[in-house]
Amino acid sequence: MNSALLKRLFCAIQSGSGPDMDVLCRKVVEQEKKVGHLRVAEDLERILEAPARRAIQPAAPRELSALPTSKRDSAPLLQEVPRDLLRHAMVLPPAVEHRLHRIEKEFAARTRLALHGLQPRRRVLLHGPPGCGKSLAAERLAWNTGLPLLKVRFDTLLSSYFGETHTNLRKVFDAAATTPCTLFLDECDTLARSRNDRNDVGEATRITNALLEMLEGYHGDGLVIAATNLDSALDPALIRRFDEVLRIPLPSSQEIEGILRTALSAVITEIGMPWHHLALEMDGMSCSEVTQIARNAAKHAVLEGRKKVTESDMRFALGEIHERHHQSCNFSHV
Ligand SMILES: Nc1ncnc2c1ncn2[C@@H]1O[C@H](COP(=O)(O)OP(=O)(O)OP(=O)(O)O)[C@@H](O)[C@H]1O
Ligand SMILES: [Mg+2]
Numbered sequence: 002m003n004s005a006l007l008k009r010l011f012c013a014i015q016s017g018s019g020p021d022m023d024v025l026c027r028k029v030v031e032q033e034k035k036v037g038h039l040r041v042a043e044d045l046e047r048i049l050e051a052p053a054r055r056a057i058q059p060a061a062p063r064e065l066s067a068l069p070t071s072k073r074d075s076a077p078l079l080q081e082v083p084r085d086l087l088r089h090a091m092v093l094p095p096a097v098e099h100r101l102h103r104i105e106k107e108f109a110a111r112t113r114l115a116l117h118g119l120q121p122r123r124r125v126l127l128h129g130p131p132g133c134g135k136s137l138a139a140e141r142l143a144w145n146t147g148l149p150l151l152k153v154r155f156d157t158l159l160s161s162y163f164g165e166t167h168t169n170l171r172k173v174f175d176a177a178a179t180t181p182c183t184l185f186l187d188e189c190d191t192l193a194r195s196r197n198d199r200n201d202v203g204e205a206t207r208i209t210n211a212l213l214e215m216l217e218g219y220h221g222d223g224l225v226i227a228a229t230n231l232d233s234a235l236d237p238a239l240i241r242r243f244d245e246v247l248r249i250p251l252p253s254s255q256e257i258e259g260i261l262r263t264a265l266s267a268v269i270t271e272i273g274m275p276w277h278h279l280a281l282e283m284d285g286m287s288c289s290e291v292t293q294i295a296r297n298a299a300k301h302a303v304l305e306g307r308k309k310v311t312e313s314d315m316r317f318a319l320g321e322i323h324e325r326h327h328q329s330c331n332f333s334h335v
Contacts (some may be wrong), residue, residue, distance in 0.1 A: 006028060013267055030042050071165075094252075122244040123223070125142070133288050136187055146223075177225065189229050227243070254283075274310075
């Protein structure tokens with residue numbers, strides 16, 4: 002097999018990028034056919050077509066068909082993200098990686114911890130700037146623990162009728178207590194914001210208190226993860242109810258370089274690409290923007306009919322993001 006292809010395949014495996022691995026595996030099959038290794042190509046193809054083996058099996062058999070629904074119109078309050086769609090490759094500062102890994106390790110050792118009267122960290126609050134991996138981290142925790150990811154649907158949970166939000170929240174936590182899962186309250190500040198919008202202070206306090214009480218009373222065999230990018234909007238009493246409060250910051254230049262290399266691992270990049278310099282120029286950008294630059298650079302190369310992504314493709318994509326920043330500044334001054 003050609004060494005460049007082998008290297009890209011290893012990068013894709015290392016970064017856990019399923020779609021890239023699939024594309025590269027099919028390229029290996031094609032190449033084996035080209036050099037006349039038809040038997041090997043056929044065997045490899047058969048392996049690719051076989052049903053996927055799961056790295057980790059779900060924690061326990063589950064009755065997901067009976068997910069709770071809202072009181073008034075029976076709309077689903079939770080949405081399960083299929084395991085195949087969970088993304089789990091992340092580039093993180095070592096300290097954040099260590100703390101996420103510790104949650105996974107404690108979950109795996111929960112029975113052993115219980116023998117000593119100890120509990121794993123189960124209530125996790127993720128906060129930090131937008132586009133830096135809060136939602137991704139919840140998916141990764143679900144993937145690595147094998148717990149199904151159940152996202153709370155705030156569109157159906159929040160009700161303008163007195164007491165119904167409380168009832169809906171109760172149903173959600175009751176379901177999490179009986180079904181081992183990762184209960185994910187993404188953008189949990191939605192609860193706070195919608196309450197402020199309604200200017201109903203009494204109801205606001207009741208919902209916060211309900212959430213406090215439910216978090217405290219949660220003893221399910223899974224995880225509860227909440228995420229917010231509003232660092233100051235959460236009630237300190239609520240923050241105290243979490244066993245782990247983890248800030249996911251903007252990436253450093255080292256992490257930016259890692260994200261660029263990972264995002265481009267399935268394509269050919271020019272030799273001598275100034276990764277480090279480019280990463281320094283992206284200082285202050287979110288992981289999401291960096292990923293977008295890498296993808297746009299790859300698309301630019303493809304549309305220009307080239308197989309290699311070059312420094313100028315990267316600069317073109319970088320320029321576009323700078324342009325967008327500039328435009329959004331102008332918008333905010335209108
Ligand atoms: N740490 C990371 N490593 C690699 N890629 C990342 C990382 N964080 C974010 N990304 C990329 O950015 C995208 C958006 O990330 P994500 O939705 O997790 O951000 P978020 O923190 O939840 O943002 P928001 O506050 O807007 O909800 C991801 O789909 C992924 O492509
Ligand atoms: Mg998010």
